[in-house]
Amino acid sequence: MNNKKWSVLVIVLLALSLLLAACGAGSSTGNFPTGKFIKEGGTDYGMNFNANGTFTVFANGGTVVVNGKYEADDSTFTETGNDTGCKSPIKFKFTFDGKNLTFNYAGDPNDDLDCAGRHADFNNVTYTLSK
Numbered sequence: 738m739n740n741k742k743w744s745v746l747v748i749v750l751l752a753l754s755l756l757l758a759a760c761g762a763g764s765s766t767g768n769f770p771t772g773k774f775i776k777e778g779g780t781d782y783g784m785n786f787n788a789n790g791t792f793t794v795f796a797n798g799g800t801v802v803v804n805g806k807y808e809a810d811d812s813t814f815t816e817t818g819n820d821t822g823c824k825s826p827i828k829f830k831f832t833f834d835g836k837n838l839t840f841n842y843a844g845d846p847n848d849d850l851d852c853a854g855r856h857a858d859f860n861n862v863t864y865t866l867s868k
Contacts, residue, residue, distance in 0.1 A: 766790055769809030770833050774864035783864055790817075794858065803854065813843060816855070823852035829859050839863040 766788060775783040781798045786807070794803035805819035814829045828843035840859040842849065849856050 766808065767810040769807075769814060769831070770838060770866065773867040774838055775867050776858070777863040777865065783867070784858070794854075814840065819855075821852070821854065823849075823855050827855075836866050837863050838866065 769786065771786045771788045773783060773785050775781075782796045784792055784794050786792045790806055790808060792805050792807055793801045794805075796802050803819055803821055805825075806817045808815045808817055809831070812830055812832075814831045815826050816829070817826045819825060827849060829840045830843050831841075832839050839862070841861050842859065846856065846860045
């Protein structure tokens with residue numbers, strides 16, 4: 738009987754570890770905020786960040802102009818892919834005060850001048866969480 742209990746316990750623990758590993762296999766967004774953010778000084782341009790590690794850039798009241806993927810940790814946002822042809826991955830430092838989300842390049846902003854749209858959207862730019 739003891740061997741049977743141990744076998745069941747081992748199987749349960751193995752199943753739990755596999756379940757936890759599968760849950761962690763998706764993109765990591767750390768404490769990065771999700772939701773709709775409007776670019777500072779604008780009213781109809783911004784980004785939607787989703788908890789599943791995807792984002793969109795929108796203009797003109799909602800027209801999607803870029804789709805992308807990201808990962809984030811406590812202070813670094815990494816764009817891992819996009820549909821514009823801009824090189825990825827690329828890292829940005831971010832701060833979020835509960836309302837304002839500000840991005841700055843983790844490296845030299847001039848290294849990303851070939852991607853003019855991203856450079857304009859992440860080079861010391863602040864977005865406000867929209868309600």
